[in-house]
Amino acid sequence: xxxxxxxxxxxxxxxxLRIASPLIFATMGELICERAGVLNLGxxxxxxxxxxxxxxxxxxxxxxxxxxxxxxxxxxxxxALHGLLTVPFGLSQHVVGLGITLLATSSAYYxxxxxxxxxxxxPRIEPFQPVHIPGLSDLPxxxxxxxxxxxxxxxxxxxxxxxALILYRTPLGLALRAAGENPSAVEAxxxxxxxxxxxxxxxxxxxxxxxxxxxxxxxxSSFFFEMVNGRGWICIALVVFGAWRPGxxxxxxxxFAGFDALQIRLQQTPLGADIPYQVFLMVPYVLSILALVxxxxxxxxxAALMTPYNRGDR
Amino acid sequence: xxxxxxxxxxxxxxxxxxxxxxANDAIGFALHQGEVLALLGENGAGKxxxxxxxxxxxxxxxxxxxxxxxxxxxxxxxxxxxxxVGMVHQHFTLADNLTVTENILIGTRPLWRGGLxxxxxxxxxxxxxRDFGLAVHPEAKVRTLSVGECQRVEILKALYRExxxxxxxxxxxxxxxxxxxxxxxxxxxxxxxxxxxxxxxHKLHEVMAVSDRVIVLRHGRVAGEVATAxxxxxxxxxxxxxxxxxxxxxxxxxxGSALMELDAVSTPxxxxxxxxxxxSLALRAGQITGLAGVSGNGQGALADxxxxxxxxxxxxxxxxxxxxxxxxxxxxxxxxVGRIPExxxxxxxxxxxxxxxxxxxxxxxxxxxxxxxxxxxxxxxxHAEKIIKDYDVRCPGPEARIRLLSGxxxxxxxxxxxxxxxxxxxxxxxxxxxxxxxxxxxxxxxLIAARDGGAAVLLISEDLDEILALSDVxxxxxxxxxxxxxxxxxxxxxxxxxxxxxxxxxxxx
Numbered sequence: 037x038x039x040x041x042x043x044x045x046x047x048x049x050x051x052x053l054r055i056a057s058p059l060i061f062a063t064m065g066e067l068i069c070e071r072a073g074v075l076n077l078g079x080x081x082x083x084x085x086x087x088x089x090x091x092x093x094x095x096x097x098x099x100x101x102x103x104x105x106x107x108x109x110x111x112x113x114x115x116a117l118h119g120l121l122t123v124p125f126g127l128s129q130h131v132v133g134l135g136i137t138l139l140a141t142s143s144a145y146y147x148x149x150x151x152x153x154x155x156x157x158x159p160r161i162e163p164f165q166p167v168h169i170p171g172l173s174d175l176p177x178x179x180x181x182x183x184x185x186x187x188x189x190x191x192x193x194x195x196x197x198x199x200a201l202i203l204y205r206t207p208l209g210l211a212l213r214a215a216g217e218n219p220s221a222v223e224a225x226x227x228x229x230x231x232x233x234x235x236x237x238x239x240x241x242x243x244x245x246x247x248x249x250x251x252x253x254x255x256x257s258s259f260f261f262e263m264v265n266g267r268g269w270i271c272i273a274l275v276v277f278g279a280w281r282p283g284x285x286x287x288x289x290x291x292f293a294g295f296d297a298l299q300i301r302l303q304q305t306p307l308g309a310d311i312p313y314q315v316f317l318m319v320p321y322v323l324s325i326l327a328l329v330x331x332x333x334x335x336x337x338x339a340a341l342m343t344p345y346n347r348g349d350r
Numbered sequence: 351x352x353x354x355x356x357x358x359x360x361x362x363x364x365x366x367x368x369x370x371x372x373a374n375d376a377i378g379f380a381l382h383q384g385e386v387l388a389l390l391g392e393n394g395a396g397k398x399x400x401x402x403x404x405x406x407x408x409x410x411x412x413x414x415x416x417x418x419x420x421x422x423x424x425x426x427x428x429x430x431x432x433x434x435v436g437m438v439h440q441h442f443t444l445a446d447n448l449t450v451t452e453n454i455l456i457g458t459r460p461l462w463r464g465g466l467x468x469x470x471x472x473x474x475x476x477x478x479x480r481d482f483g484l485a486v487h488p489e490a491k492v493r494t495l496s497v498g499e500c501q502r503v504e505i506l507k508a509l510y511r512e513x514x515x516x517x518x519x520x521x522x523x524x525x526x527x528x529x530x531x532x533x534x535x536x537x538x539x540x541x542x543x544x545x546x547x548x549x550x551x552h553k554l555h556e557v558m559a560v561s562d563r564v565i566v567l568r569h570g571r572v573a574g575e576v577a578t579a580x581x582x583x584x585x586x587x588x589x590x591x592x593x594x595x596x597x598x599x600x601x602x603x604x605x606g607s608a609l610m611e612l613d614a615v616s617t618p619x620x621x622x623x624x625x626x627x628x629x630s631l632a633l634r635a636g637q638i639t640g641l642a643g644v645s646g647n648g649q650g651a652l653a654d655x656x657x658x659x660x661x662x663x664x665x666x667x668x669x670x671x672x673x674x675x676x677x678x679x680x681x682x683x684x685x686x687v688g689r690i691p692e693x694x695x696x697x698x699x700x701x702x703x704x705x706x707x708x709x710x711x712x713x714x715x716x717x718x719x720x721x722x723x724x725x726x727x728x729x730x731x732x733h734a735e736k737i738i739k740d741y742d743v744r745c746p747g748p749e750a751r752i753r754l755l756s757g758x759x760x761x762x763x764x765x766x767x768x769x770x771x772x773x774x775x776x777x778x779x780x781x782x783x784x785x786x787x788x789x790x791x792x793x794x795x796x797l798i799a800a801r802d803g804g805a806a807v808l809l810i811s812e813d814l815d816e817i818l819a820l821s822d823v824x825x826x827x828x829x830x831x832x833x834x835x836x837x838x839x840x841x842x843x844x845x846x847x848x849x850x851x852x853x854x855x856x857x858x859x
Contacts, residue, residue, distance in 0.1 A: 224443035225457030226428030
């Protein structure tokens with residue numbers, strides 16, 4: 037009964053879109069990397085770095101959009117490092133990815149301590165505000181449910197469309213998909229596998245950082261330690277859930293956000309008095325694992341994922 | 351040999367070393383317009399390396415490549431493509447997740463441009479398919495294509511980019527005789543339109559059939575050059591090997607009882623690989639049973655069954671006259687199956703193990719190599735030393751990692767490992783693929799000797815000449831089905847080709 041009430045409330049749907057936004061950015065970023073053949077386990081740390089860099093830039097006096105650009109560039113810089121180590125040097129993508137996560141996370145925390153040595157609670161910035169869309173935002177129910185978001189949420193959805201268009205409708209996307217399937221197909225057509233893969237990892241890492249920045253610049257207004265809280269790992273699973281397709285990955289992100297929004301609200305019902313809240317926290321993860329099991333059986337994994345490409349290897 | 355036609359491609363002093371191995375040693379030649387030049391040589395003679403340098407996959411240590419009089423910058427496939435050089439790789443360079451059209455389009459447009467121009471591309475591909483006799487569906491996913499179709503896509507890729515020089519690296523290795531005929535017809539059409547072709551092969555009859563001129567490579571050097579009309583197969587073979595060629599001529603077989611018998615045996619398919627479909631076969635003592643067929647037609651499934659990696663899902667399966675209930679790799683070893691696997695790197699050996707360790711991989715759990723769970727390395731080492739000596743394995747010693755050995759020496763160790771157990775049944779899956787002529791005749795002689803010693807040998811090969819020379823009885827596989835056995839000398843290659851293409855089974859069934 038309580039569940040039905042929750043599902044019929046506009047604020048629930050608004051929360052779903054808000055919770056999904058950082059996941060959408062970061063999932064699209066991971067998807068680009070993996071489609072080009074590189075598993076980017078740096079995602080968790082890059083999200084932390086993006087969250088910090090965007091917030092810090094605004095705190096230091098930049099505007100919100102320039103601050104977002106700083107987050108993007110921070111992510112791309114970590115992506116460049118990841119790409120350099122995994123593509124031309126061909127190092128283990130697992131080890132490099134986890135290393136990037138540790139490096140990016142600690143760098144963000146270190147920079148935080150350096151720049152704000154005295155404070156006990158982090159300062160607040162003025163975050164992105166909900167955009168009022170004439171007509172749509174005034175609709176009954178739907179206005180609040182779907183059109184009461186900040187610009188970044190709409191940007192997240194636009195990002196899915198952009199990624200899908202690039203992947204499937206441009207020569208660049210074609211080369212990228214081929215690089216993740218059979219890099220020698222790319223090389224034999226006169227393109228550089230190295231350039232395409234590094235470019236994909238940089239672009240993908242940029243999106244991950246923007247996903248992290250959503251947390252400090254739109255969802256909240258401060259930077260806390262542990263605030264990314266495993267969202268990056270969820271995005272890795274969402275890419276698999278989405279069978280490496282942007283549209284299906286979007287559905288996965290919305291589904292996960294739905295479970296998350298639901299469990300927060302269930303905690304406040306009479307049910308929440310009887311059951312420890314940790315059980316509710318588990319719900320989205322348990323359901324995601326179930327969905328993953330059901331959905332990813334027949335997925336077509338990019339054949340060259342995690343396989344370094346060495347020119348002239350023999 | 352003054353050819354009046356213009357030179358389209360010129361190689362000079364190409365040298366390439368991999369470590370201590372000189373794969374190409376100052377190679378130079380010219381290709382004229384409208385000419386089919388065959389590049390003939392054994393595996394390891396440097397043909398593929400040379401073409402990879404020409405196309406820019408590798409950078410040469412010395413030497414120059416000129417196309418239409420313009421020097422080609424080294425190490426840039428893009429530059430080679432732009433200059434009009436197209437390459438049909440031995441291992442296809444196609445992305446399975448994309449369609450035929452998409453594969454052809456990769457890299458043909460500036461990356462930052464929107465739109466793929468699919469419709470326009472489809473029309474051009476259809477026209478090229480028609481003009482050159484390269485039937486393939488432009489919207490089919492490459493994953494669903496046959497090997498022959500994949501090759502046509504590779505050729506279309508080059509033609510789409512208006513290649514003037516077409517390099518084909520061992521193009522017939524994966525084709526049936528009939529598909530090979532179709533390929534030759536396509537090449538003829540290309541030459542008529544003024545293209546020039548480099549045809550790489552180690553098959554003499556194909557070189558004789560398709561080329562105008564032959565360049566023979568041996569140990570990375572040009573060993574000779576001759577107009578095709580002025581030579582014959584025998585002389586080419588001598589140039590290629592550098593000595594008289596001896597074909598194995600086994601004495602007449604004296605077949606005994608069936609050591610392994612399959613009666614209407616089926617196995618489930620594995621991914622895209624077909625399983626066995628109601629296969630009946632008897633492997634007899636003292637007889638070499640040859641298995642011909644285009645690769646990927648169920649030979650792997652049969653090899654897995656014989657070696658214990660797969661068990662039948664239907665039918666009767668007998669080893670040494672007794673019906674088999676439980677079948678596993680260990681059971682196969684205990685039943686006396688000696689195995690020479692198809693891929694000596696992936697399944698035949700462990701690259702970073704020493705020769706000693708590799709020599710006892712199948713027997714390590716038994717005395718004398720181990721007792722009560724402890725290895726006896728002294729016995730293992732003695733065993734390895736015996737194989738090294740008896741089978742002429744050239745290596746730094748039993749403690750060297752097997753990775754360091756050449757393919758031929760690695761294969762000799764695997765052969766020794768299999769034969770030293772005095773197997774009753776020998777599975778020889780592509781036993782001489784990639785070996786030089788010395789190692790090749792050695793391995794073949796050993797197999798014949800094992801046969802004469804009373805073993806039942808199953809020889810699987812894609813090389814029809816090898817099958818015809820060695821086998822006492824020949825079966826053909828197609829899509830998991832097995833033809834009846836044809837005794838030695840009763841079928842011509844063309845007749846076997848018909849079976850390889852999948853015809854004949856309906857009448858036999």
